[in-house]
Amino acid sequence: MDTGTHLVMGFTLGGLATLSPIVLHDPHLTNSLLLTTIIGSQLPDSDTILKLRNNAKYLKHHRGITHSIPAVILWTLSLSAIMTLFNNREHFGLYLFWSFLAVSVHVFVDLFNAYGTQALRPFSKRWIAFGIINTFDPIIFAIHLVGVPFVIFHFRAGPICVMLYFIMIFYYAFRYRQKQIVIQTVTKKLPDVKRVYVSPSIKYTHYHIVASTDSHHYVGKIKKRIFKIHDVFKRIPLPVIEDVKAAFKDENVKSFLAFSPVYIWELIGHDDHKELRLIDLRYRTETYYPFVAVVKFDYEHNIISSFTGWIFSEKKLQKKLKAEP
Structure with missing residues (x-):
């Protein structure tokens, strides 16, 4: 997801933290956990700094090692230790839990767009990209943006954010079903297709499609369940020269x-x-x-x-x- 969506998700995760009575009745703890979830929701994208070096480094490592299992553990331990250092050490467990949740949710939602992550490293370097959600989805952003004022003004933040996350879960299920319909639409038109690459656009009814057969790549778009092919490329192996x-x-x-x-x-x-x-x-x-x-x-x-x-x-x-x- 984009930086803005991760930011508002950090706010709503902080709102969920107030479901605990210990947090709800301690304004300082509420605010420090909110800061924890906001920071944690951004930490995996710290590899953006690689852009300052060159594109190759950025492409090779963005959402790679920084979104891996060891990185999730490292981000969690580092953030919770720092937050505990500046706050009450008795609440280390809370900082540990909410740091882990914020970082993990960031990595998890990044799996659902076409870019994906290497979330299974070090066990696998395979890129996992479900191709269900665009990198910026206005509906997901709006869902979490609704919760931000409730969190900032401490007004029923916990119940409101629970409701928002249930809505988001149903929305993800809806988008998953939409992708299956998209694939069915492509395979009806190209029955010999072997692989379909789906890239959702910012409009949930529009998808960029690459469908590969044994002999050709077909590039097109689906708009409102109508598949239009724009380009066809013959598959030719690179020569060994x-x-x-x-x-x-x-x-x-x-x-x-x-x-x-x-x-x-x-x-x-x-x-x-x-x-x-x-x-x-x-x-x-x-x-x-x-x-x-x-x-x-x-x-x-x-x-x-x-x-x-x-x-x-x-x-x-x-x-x-x-x-x-």
């Missing part, structure tokens, strides 16, 4: 491949260099596929530059390639 072997050792390409399960490739020759492009099919604008990895070679198979990330014009891409070391 020196350029490709070199590219697969590049950090930008490795980050792209770790993140992108369905893509096409292009090998483009120029007078003084060649370019290998890997293009993620899950993200499509009206005329462009903006998430790519590009490697520029000389004709001796040496990498001149490379880039991975979001790009929306050829001019900006070439500028990035010139800027990359």
Whole structure:
């Protein structure tokens, strides 16, 4: 989910903490636990700082190790220890519980969009992405935003937040059912499909679709249960040549491949260099596929530059390639 949604969820989790009579009748404890849930709901996304380094590092690690089982334990212990240090040590158990819940809920809800997380690390590095909810869902945001004033003004925060979480659970169940209908719609039109990648849009009736058969990738959209195919790409394996072997050792390409399960490739020759492009099919604008990895070679198979990330014009891409070391 986006930062704003995690923030308002931190507030409603703090509201749930007031269900305990110990918390409800202690204003200082109420406020400190609210601060705990707000901070805990943001901690797993601290890896955003990797953007300052480069896109490859960010893509490789965002929602990776910081959303893993060891990280959840580390965030929980660190936050609860710090909050206890500045508050009553008798309530360490409460800080531990609500820190764990805030961090865990953050990781859990991130599983439901198309980006996903590596929540099972260190047992598995597989990306888990259910593709049910958009990264920003206005309905989920609104559900929790309703609870914020009740939490801030300490007015029936516990019961209100319980009701809001029940509504959210029903909404998630509804969206899960919607995804199953989407997949059924695709398989009716493409009966030989092997895998369907579903990316929900901000509108719950609109979905971006990549459907893969043994021979082709079909890219399209579903709007109100009507499936329209925009592009069809033949599935062609990458050739086993020196350029490709070199590219697969590049950090930008490795980050792209770790993140992108369905893509096409292009090998483009120029007078003084060649370019290998890997293009993620899950993200499509009206005329462009903006998430790519590009490697520029000389004709001796040496990498001149490379880039991975979001790009929306050829001019900006070439500028990035010139800027990359």
